[in-house]
Amino acid sequence: MRMLALGFMAASVALAGPTFTKDVAPILYKNCVGCHRPGDIAPMSLLDYKSARPWAKAIREAVAARKMPPWFADPGFGAFSNDPRLQARDIETIKAWVDGGSPEGNPRYLPPKPVFTEGWKLGKPDIVIDIGQDFVVPPGNDVYQYFTVPTNFTEGKWIRAAQILPGNRRVVHHVHVSLVLNRNGTEGDAGGFRQQSGRFWDWKDGLSRLRMDAPVLNDACAGELPGVPDLSGFEEGSFTAMLPGKPPDNFGDSTPKWIPAGAKLRFQIHYAKVDQPQTDRTSVGFYLASGPPARPMRRLDLRNRYFLIPAGAANHEVKRCYEFEADKLLVSITPHMHYRGKDARYELVRPDGRRETLLLVPHYSFSWQLLYRFQQPVYVEKGSRMIVTFHYDNSANNASNPDSSQVVRWGDRSEDEMMTSWMEYLDATPSSQSWSKTAEARR
Ligand code: HEC
Structure with a gap:
């Protein structure tokens, strides 16, 4: 009886301002609990009043700021379909709720809790392929481990979505899955550069690192390095990736990706440092498209591997350019740096000289490797030039900098750096045969 009476009082007091059950929970359920629920990546659950209430002030601060x-995209450039930012009125509601003492309100108003499919976020996949073994991650350093496994596909398949499911969340930091299409088992992406410029690279525990004495090119837009590949044009990227904060890849039923018959999958798994051995069996789930598309989804990766960031440099600039060799529809951009990553800008210079910024990430964070998907694919004419400009903060003022006294070059370890961009695109003028020809040629 007493409980009921208190509940009733709370409800009548709350008439004055927003309450958790009626006004705030719907906002949290829609925008926050995908991560803020037991077992997911955020530190606390926002599913119910009891667990959310102690965080009220922090929630107010986090949403107001x-x-x-x-x-991380600057709202001044580009419109993105996966932009999760709150509506201004939702922010006002949360502020008013906290300023009014964060009341619970009548529990009757609490909307039904959202239902989550644990693990597979898009429902049960049509096909699941794992790394083929229970891999024991040794304690000590970061580990990059490669697993190549057969698909056993006897015919090619169109894939509308893919999700990588870590076998052991405590140790799997990120994963790329690539297609291996040729008979001798070398992978499609990044394999070429290793063969061609191997002399500049050191290898240890599966981790590659550019040598300190390798040639230096911070501005790859100004020219190339003789004998060094992949500083112009583009490389074809991995098939699907799992990165911190990134949802599953949803290519779309009308723009799926193609896996040819007989392809193998190569998992590249970055295992984080652990104190105790950990066992992992990561897998990838594929969702089949309903049929062949007019335009298959493709990947275009741009890297500058030959930068050198001096010790202590607070705003070191690294650039990479790309001339479009055909008309393309740009679908999404994912910038990638490590701890010293500071900002990223993507500009396009059209053949008529018009210059526009497609995406600006003014404050990059290694903890959040987000994909920015354009609201409408950006039509880019042949002859346009993409200018990618990154800055790195290798000073002691960068709180996430592991060591400002180091000269930093490209390397797989998180303490080294990268300068890479993963972009999805469609052929702007597809011929019905273009995809199958490419798939055959690359086998
Ligand atoms: C994509 C996943 C994700 C979403 C969506 C998300 N959060 Fe978070 N949130 C995190 C993670 C991970 C952390 C801890 C690491 C960090 O602070 O960056 C965090 C931290 C926080 C903190 C800071 C806690 C502290 O230490 O002060 C607050 C408050 C918070 N989130 C509130 C919210 C609210 C409110 C929403 C929705 C409007 C939301 N979050 C949406 C993942 C998410």
């Missing part, structure tokens, strides 16, 4: 939900 737009730190949550995480999103």
Whole structure:
């Protein structure tokens, strides 16, 4: 009886301002609990009043400063379909709720809790392929481990979505799955550069690192390095990736990706440092498209591997350019750096000289490797030039910098750096045969 009476009082007091059950929970359910629920990546659950209430002030701060939900694109450039930012009126509601003492309100108003499919976020996949073994991650350093496994596909398949499911969340930091299409088992992406410029690279525990004495090119837009490949044009990227904060890849039923018959999958798994051995069996789930598309989804990766960041440099610039050799529709961009990553800008210079910024990430964070998907694919004419400009903060003022006294070059370890961009695109003028020809040629 007493409980009921208290509940009733709370409800009548709350008439004055927003309450958790009626006004705030719907906002949290829609925008926050995908991560803020037991067992997912955020530190606390926002599913019920009891667990959310102690965080009320922090929630007010996080939404007022737009730190949550995480999103790093400058709103001045581009419109993105996966932009999770809250509506201004939702922010006002949360502020008013906290300023009014964060009341619970009548439990009757609490909307039904959202239902999550644990693990597979898009429902049960049509096909699941794992790394083929229970891999024991040794304690000590970061590990990059490669697993090549057969698909056993006897015919090619169109894939509308893919999700990588870590076998052991405590140790799997990120994963790329690539297609291996040729008979001798070398992978499609990044394999070429290793063969051609191997002399500049050191290998240890599956981790590659550019040698300190390798040639230096910070501005790959100004020219190339003789004998060094992949500083112009583009490389074809991995098939699907799992990165911190990134949802599953949803290519779309009308723009799926193609896996040819007989392809193998190569998992590249970055295992984080652990104190105790950990066992992992990561898998990838594929969702089949309903039929062949007019335009298959493709990947275009741009890297500059030959930068050198001096010790202590607070704003070191690295550039990479790309001339479009055909008309393309740009679908998404994912910038990638490590701890010293500071900002990223993507500009396009059209053949008529018009210059526009497609995406600006003014404050990059290694913890959030987000994909930015354009609201409408960006039509880019042949002859346009993409200019990618990254800055790195290797000073002691960068709180996430592991060591500002180091000269930093490209390397797989998180303490080294990268300068890479993963982009999805469609052929702007597809011929019905173009995809199958490419798939055959690359086998
Ligand atoms: C994509 C996943 C994701 C979404 C969506 C998300 N969060 Fe978070 N949130 C995190 C993670 C991970 C952390 C801890 C690491 C960090 O602070 O970056 C965090 C931290 C926080 C913190 C800071 C806790 C502290 O230590 O002060 C608050 C408050 C918060 N989130 C509130 C929200 C609210 C409110 C929403 C929705 C409007 C939201 N978050 C949406 C993942 C998410």
